[in-house]
Amino acid sequence: MSAAQAPVRTERAGRVLRVTMSRAPVNALDGALLEALNAALDAASSDDDVSVLHLRSALRVFSAGADLALMHQTIATAAGREQMLGVVARMQQLNARLEAAPVLTLAEIGGAALGGGFELALACDLRIAAHEARIGLPEAGLGLLAAAGGTQRLTRLVGPGLARRLILGAETLDGASAERLGLVQWALPRAELEDGARALADRLAATPRHALAAAKRCIGAALDGTRDGYAEELEHTRALYADPRTQALVAAFAARSAR
Numbered sequence: 001m002s003a004a005q006a007p008v009r010t011e012r013a014g015r016v017l018r019v020t021m022s023r024a025p026v027n028a029l030d031g032a033l034l035e036a037l038n039a040a041l042d043a044a045s046s047d048d049d050v051s052v053l054h055l056r057s058a059l060r061v062f063s064a065g066a067d068l069a070l071m072h073q074t075i076a077t078a079a080g081r082e083q084m085l086g087v088v089a090r091m092q093q094l095n096a097r098l099e100a101a102p103v104l105t106l107a108e109i110g111g112a113a114l115g116g117g118f119e120l121a122l123a124c125d126l127r128i129a130a131h132e133a134r135i136g137l138p139e140a141g142l143g144l145l146a147a148a149g150g151t152q153r154l155t156r157l158v159g160p161g162l163a164r165r166l167i168l169g170a171e172t173l174d175g176a177s178a179e180r181l182g183l184v185q186w187a188l189p190r191a192e193l194e195d196g197a198r199a200l201a202d203r204l205a206a207t208p209r210h211a212l213a214a215a216k217r218c219i220g221a222a223l224d225g226t227r228d229g230y231a232e233e234l235e236h237t238r239a240l241y242a243d244p245r246t247q248a249l250v251a252a253f254a255a256r257s258a259r
Helices: 031-046 068-074 078-100 116-122 150-158 160-168 175-181 190-205 209-222 229-242 244-257
Strands: 008-013 016-021 052-057 104-109 126-130 134-136 172-174 186-188
Touching: 008 031, 016 031, 016 190, 031 052, 031 078, 052 190, 068 078, 078 116, 078 209, 104 116, 104 190, 116 134, 116 150, 126 175, 126 190, 150 160, 172 175, 175 186, 186 190, 209 229, 209 244, 229 244
Parallel strands: 016 052, 052 104, 104 126, 126 186
Antiparallel strands: 008 016, 134 172
């Protein structure tokens, strides 16, 4: 497959790895795109000099989710249904990896992020959207379920009441409304989104990767009733105190403060 045909392009900019989806026409999440996204995540996770994975799209949409053409062709038979269920399981696996990645993940949503496309964005730590974007989990309207983690992550993010409204009502929102309701953390006019997202990614990348990873794990503990988040805070703090990178940063800050 040539670079022009690749479903994902990656670009390193300082401590940011920009991952741009380009599977025309709508970044439908098929096996090839999922494989490419997993490879990009591998590259970011294995490079200690990368702090932020910035996920975006080269197309007018962020991602329209699962490949409905493929679904239409397969779900009429038992074998086909199992094949499609395997794709959904791979989407779940990718989203779980994004959520647990040792880097901060940022989704830039310039156009439609629907169904599996929004589930992909929900797995990222942070989301910035265009005011004009269309965002939601409309699967119920097609007799389907947001099964790549959408029912779980959206409920944890905004609470059960709003999640029921959006999921059971198959509701889609524009980016400005999504920001007001907490589905995304920032929203900008589309003309300002690319520059705003790049500036945000660059600012976030200034935070040391090892501190970001520890903070992510502790936030995860807060959402998991089986884990002792306070104990994990102490565990990670002990490790950070002993880390030469933290020691150097604290020493430099103390020196500046003493001037």
